[in-house]
Amino acid sequence: MHMTVTDLACARGSLQVLAGVSFPLSPGQALILRGPNGSGKTTLLRTLAGLTPPLSGKIVAEPDAIAYAGHADGLKAQLSVAENLRFWAGIFGGSGIDDAVSAFDLAELLDRPAGELSAGQKRRLSLARLLVTGRAIWCLDEPTVSLDASNVARFAAAVGAHLAGGGSAIIATHIDLGLPQADILDISPFVAKSLPVSDPFSDEAFA
Template identity: 75%
Template sequence: MITLRVTDLACARGPAQILSGVTFAVAAGQALILRGPNGAGKTTLLRTLAGLTPPLAGRIDADPDAIAYASHADGLKAQMSVLENLQFWASVFGTRDPAPAIAAFHLEPLLDRRAGEMSAGQKRRLSLARLLVTGRPIWCLDEPTVSLDAENVARFAAAVTAHLEQGGSAVIATHIDLGLPQAETLDITPFVAKRIRTDDPFAERLA
């Protein structure tokens, strides 16, 4: 079953069109790995899929309430503890006990620590653990392994694998091989929009 279908999608970052003609489908139990050079538009595409940036053209066929987005920003409440952060997000999404998320990212020793006092890697683990309390089947992830050591990259890959085995899906921008057997790769380079300058030095348009 297709959970996310994208057809002829055009995406913009600010006033500039970045991507055009993006087309793909992701089925339940499948991950799609986005590849491309820095600045090609992977973040722009993920933000568009998540509904944070409106598309210029094309279609995104998915239930908007089915998508959970994780960006470079950790999105944590610094004055709250690890447990309080997870309980807060579980309440926002109306989901169950955060214990599976805590176990998946080995957060048990940190439950009482305030998020603002954690290392970059610990914050990233907590940020990714939030995905498990959203209850949403489609994960859109932007460089999720930043600040993670090898052990925690493996934990993240295991969490994604479990999510896929339970019928979820994921679109992940990463340069790391996560070893996901259910993953396909999409190079977005062919979809990068060619831009030319107009008489307006602050404007760009598609060539």
């Protein structure tokens, strides 16, 4: 599923942080966002996902094509791992959770409440939700936080399988995930002078 971004301007809170962002994204492609801390990678991902309105420019993608995973794990602590996955599968109309469980090695944790998981286990569960959304474009903000080396590799394999199936991904990360289909987008040239805009926007962990 294709996405085209043209001359996009984005705001963080009450300040404009990016201007003139343009790129295409094709099925099977990963785009790795690079840039200094605070340069606007998170803001760009949230704008692409529809969580923050763009100031100007155009995002062309199919409706309901995008799944976003941010810094917060966004889990329901009182629900088990399996219940969390089934909840999100139900929200997005997914057909089951088996692939997500397998991809992120969650089988032994299915009955455990999410609130009792370690930080790394919570991150694996949070990322596993992507597989139950059925959405073609993944927007991921520092997805490997709290993951050890083996689980970074597990995550990279899940992204690789998503790309091989015709999906695509936009990922803010400083880690080399070893994805042969990945291109780099340095957002530094698009950083705008901090111009005030009207309304601050809310924060979401996952959409």
